[in-house]
Amino acid sequence: MPIRPQPTVTVLPAEILARTVVVALPAGTPTADLLAAANRRVAAAGLASLGGVPYFLARPGRSRHLLDRWHGLTTGAAVARLDLAGMRQRSAFAATMQWRWWRYVTASTPTARSWTELRDRSEQDPEKYPLHRAQRDFAGQPRIVAMQAHNALPRQQWPLPPSELELFQAGELTYSTVAWLSAVPADGLACPDGPLLQPHSRRLADRITYLRLANAHLDRLGPDAALVAVVVTGPYLPLDD
Template identity: 50%
Template sequence: MRVSGTTSTGTSRRLHLPTRTMATAVVCLPAGTPPDALAALATATLTARGQATTGVLPHFDTHTRRTGKLLDYWNGLTSGGPINLLDLHGMRTRAAVDAAAAWLLWQQVVAGTRPAQPFWAFADRSASDPHRYPLARAQADYLSQPRVLAMRAYNAMPGHAIPLPPSALEAFQAGYGTYVNLAWLAAVPGDGLAPQPGGWLTTRSQRLADVLDYLTTANARLTQVPRDAHLVALASPA
């Protein structure tokens, strides 16, 4: 999830140092939007909300044969189209299954290590006293924790089908059920959601509580979108 300086209601918040940047933004567009206008309108919607984009992204699963209504359909994936032609249930189910396998693997990789602090804990300490505790030291202290080292060592070995990103440390440590549920919730809205008629939703920080707050709000908004409305996925620069 992207680190943002605002909440979903627009209230200003102090920035937390990020562990990754937004990659996927999902834009809601009205029913009846012509397929050849989806990309331009989605880009204009993000721009109006102060968000940059590098173009459309193949994010959604679909099994429809009505590919003329979709944006950039290829091999079962599309960058957007009417919700009733997108396989959102399948996306969420597959994300949960993949997350279950990743968590079980993670448990084996970190076996015998003590729980580690997430990066934001070190970053907050650095932000409060950057002279005595500079960011470079905060990063080194975070990365040198035995549990994080175990994840990094696993990721460094070639040929792994399932990566274990250290940025997901707090979610992994929250337990199997939480990790799987988070994957289900994140499958469709991605890192940021632009609903209609306005607004912009994203996480305030990389704290797990803030990520969950965003995903809960975003999925609640998605349930309110008509089935004939459109969703379009856009890539945001890293």
């Protein structure tokens, strides 16, 4: 399927401006230069890098081929040095376990309205349906109450974020598939020959579109291309004008 052009600007709410971006770099980039090269790419878009983050599952081997190593994770390396398949499998397995906990916790509750649905209603007619009422209606739904009660338990191993309600309600297979797709590209992917790909919004349909495009780009990378994970802040802008 052809890659669709991405919008030039997508400004996201302040609470999600800090995010992890994966930067793809050309083959042959020295390991010692990976982070600096990734920072230059994001800086070209007016984004501020907070530094690298151990994000990728590293294959066994010498640490000199990795940007760093922390509990089996690395901030960056050549694709051949990364276990991307393992990352995806782990993410999908964890998501399956989380979804099954969600089904157990919410088994006796009716289907809930998503926050996106209620927020859109408020934005369309803020006088008749103000934002505070939308927030109250969302939080008061039995399914959300059940999730929040579960989350309140100390040392909760499987938290159930209400922001993921739409995805939980899409079913186990969809939930685990989106986790598989999200494992490598994170919140944004800086392609080696193009702009920064990112979801147009936090809507589930937009997230899935982004993940389809991002994984298509990742699959075209050769084993000698490098990936680096950095945490950035700033508006969603393209890396290349």
